[in-house]
Amino acid sequence: MDYRQKDADKFKICNKLLSRGVKGSSSYHYSKNGIGSIKADMVNTGVYVSSDVVGISVNGNRKGSKLVNMAQLKKIMTAGATVVKDNSIHTARVFNTGERHVSKMLLKNNYYCQQDNKTRSVWRKFPSTIIVKTEQLTPKTARFKSERSPFGRYLFINATVKSGLKMFAPTWDMVRGVQSHKLTIQQYTAKYLTMMRESFKINHTAWLELLKFEEIKIACYCPDGKFCHRHLLAECFVQFFTKQGLNARVA
Numbered sequence: 001m002d003y004r005q006k007d008a009d010k011f012k013i014c015n016k017l018l019s020r021g022v023k024g025s026s027s028y029h030y031s032k033n034g035i036g037s038i039k040a041d042m043v044n045t046g047v048y049v050s051s052d053v054v055g056i057s058v059n060g061n062r063k064g065s066k067l068v069n070m071a072q073l074k075k076i077m078t079a080g081a082t083v084v085k086d087n088s089i090h091t092a093r094v095f096n097t098g099e100r101h102v103s104k105m106l107l108k109n110n111y112y113c114q115q116d117n118k119t120r121s122v123w124r125k126f127p128s129t130i131i132v133k134t135e136q137l138t139p140k141t142a143r144f145k146s147e148r149s150p151f152g153r154y155l156f157i158n159a160t161v162k163s164g165l166k167m168f169a170p171t172w173d174m175v176r177g178v179q180s181h182k183l184t185i186q187q188y189t190a191k192y193l194t195m196m197r198e199s200f201k202i203n204h205t206a207w208l209e210l211l212k213f214e215e216i217k218i219a220c221y222c223p224d225g226k227f228c229h230r231h232l233l234a235e236c237f238v239q240f241f242t243k244q245g246l247n248a249r250v251a
């Protein structure tokens with residue numbers, strides 16, 4: 001297997017690289033020369049911001065092997081930069097002790113594996129603050145049940161019973177009931193909050209997924225300024241995030 005080509009592919013989405021290795025290893029070579037689209041001056045810069053996508057290259061279990069530079073990895077994790085490393089299959093290979101060490105450090109520091117494919121794994125930090133927004137659906141956004149931005153920073157949720165995610169939607173009976181005034185807003189609210197408590201139990205994994213996003217936007221057909229369950233859902237989200245120890249607010 002051509003490791004140079006594999007690593008060039010792995011790191012082509014990165015703007016920086018953290019690389020250290022014993023002389024003669026590919027990690028050593030990259031630390032001096034870069035790899036693929038990563039030029040030498042993009043390696044081991046020591047300065048990191050949250051928008052950085054930093055590749056990590058480390059030694060496997062070879063003579064004199066070196067682990068990742070922890071001082072620099074700490075800076076990367078403190079900044080909350082995205083990290084790119086070997087995928088889970090390569091990381092699991094017996095030889096790849098350095099890769100496993102990096103995964104362990106990431107997990108210990110509030111990172112999760114956001115993407116794991118043939119080429120690479122991409123790691124992001126759980127945010128400490130989550131902003132929840134609400135908006136009216138447009139013909140364009142109504143086509144999505146949900147939509148996440150690349151690297152998963154933003155999440156859009158269509159919360160309507162007509163075209164959205166059922167786990168956050170009211171029932172048709174509730175929608176028609178409140179429209180025809182057979183159901184008061186108080187009754188609707190009580191029903192909806194009960195449903196969301198149920199949803200939290202039934203769809204627990206999906207609710208936990210919400211913790212990965214810095215910003216979540218909830219949308220419904222109701223015009224701005226009118227009563228709408230999207231505002232109730234936003235409050236449910238904020239309550240849940242706050243219980244998890246995060247800063248969360250409706251904006």
Ligand SMILES: [Zn+2]
Pocket residue numbers: 220221222227228229230
């Ligand atoms: Zn609505």
